Amino acid sequence: MNNKKLAKFKMLRNLIIFFHENSAIIEKLPNFNEFLADLESAVALITENDEEKGKVPKVTEQKTILHDALITITVDHANKLHALARFLKDQGLMSDSKIYQTDLSAISALELVKRSNNLHGLINNNLSQSAPYLLTEESQTKLRTAIDAFNGSIPQSRQAQLKTKECSMLEDQGFELAENTLEEMDALAEIIRLSDPIFYSKYKNARKTIEITYSTLKAQGTITDLATGKPIPGAILTFRLQGSTDVVLEKETAAKGGFMIKSLDDAIYEVTIEKIGFKTQTITVTISWDEPCNLDVKMERV
Incomplete structure (x- = not known):
């Protein structure tokens, strides 16, 4: 949750505690307990989906690790193949093996897989003479493993992003439900404004959203x-x-x-x-x- 939502969420939880501490008074208000149940449901919806969003970054973090590992091994293999191409004076192979980390970092996930697969194929085509350049069947297996691992993480990451979006939408629905419920509660609280002024004053204070203070330095x-x-x-x-x-x-x-x-x-x-x-x-x-x-x-x- 961002700072604004977090401050509002704290206010909602404090309000629920306040209502339970003053149950004798809110019993006097028509249908107030029904609105309290709605408010508790809204807070539960917000809490559940915020927690679910917290689990998602683990998937995207793994994708980042695999992404960086694939770039590293791809650049390493490309440099070795480029050295072989220079020895062979193969201009086409020299051009195809010019692969830089900055370029790979800037392209999409699918394009990275494509570039790495192409390099794997180029090395296979020259494997018979690449052993002195530390390009062997074993190194090719490592490259293939890195490609497949990252490629497999792409749909998982997309699912995680969709899950985050879904949780955010449900979280927003929870805040909307809470806001609508509070409007009903505000109207009911006016009934006892004069008969229970202390409760009314405490309710108004609890109803305020206190902005969270934090350093502007990020x-x-x-x-x-x-x-x-x-x-x-x-x-x-x-x-x-x-x-x-x-x-x-x-x-x-x-x-x-x-x-x-x-x-x-x-x-x-x-x-x-x-x-x-x-x-x-x-x-x-x-x-x-x-x-x-x-x-x-x-x-x-x-």
């Missing part, structure tokens, strides 16, 4: 050289929602390699860190309302 960190420990200015951090290829935010490190981000919604992100002369990295981070994310990355030179 993420911060420093990008440094793994070998020297020196800061890396001008490194580009690209934030994408986990499971999506759409860019949410790009940030460039300052002169001392540091960065600060304030405008970023609470979510799980895949962050790609790039700098010419260094190996591109992609990591997964969680941005939450209650504390800033510290993202310190050490980059390895190419």
Whole structure:
């Protein structure tokens, strides 16, 4: 839940506790217990679907791990095949084996599987002379295993995304039901505004949604050289929602390699860190309302 929903959810739970503590008074209000049952059902619906959403990231996290592993092994095999192609002076093979990590990180999941499969086929076609370049049947089996594992995770991730969307819709329905119920309760509370002013005042206070305070800083960190420990200015951090290829935010490190981000919604992100002369990295981070994310990355030179 975002901050606004979380604050409202806390208000709803506190209201239910308040009503049960004042059951003798609410008994005087017509049909109030029916509305209380509706409110409890709404809170249960919100709670259930929020918990279900919390289980989904485990699937997408696994897909990210398999995605990164496939890119790593594909680039490694491509580099070895490219070395063989240069020795053979095979211009076509040299061109086909030019595969870069940044390119693979930017393409879709299905395109990545296609590119990796094509490379697997190219290596098979040259397997008889590729052993000195550490391209063997064993290495091909490892590449095939990585391709199949990631390809198998794609439908699971899509199902997880659909599940998240479904849970979000049901959660919104819970909030809508709660809001409609509270409007009915507000009207009934006016009946005893003068006869039970203390209860009425306490109800109005409990009915307020208290905004959650949190730091405006969402993420911060420093990008440094793994070998020297020196800061890396001008490194580009690209934030994408986990499971999506759409860019949410790009940030460039300052002169001392540091960065600060304030405008970023609470979510799980895949962050790609790039700098010419260094190996591109992609990591997964969680941005939450209650504390800033510290993202310190050490980059390895190419």
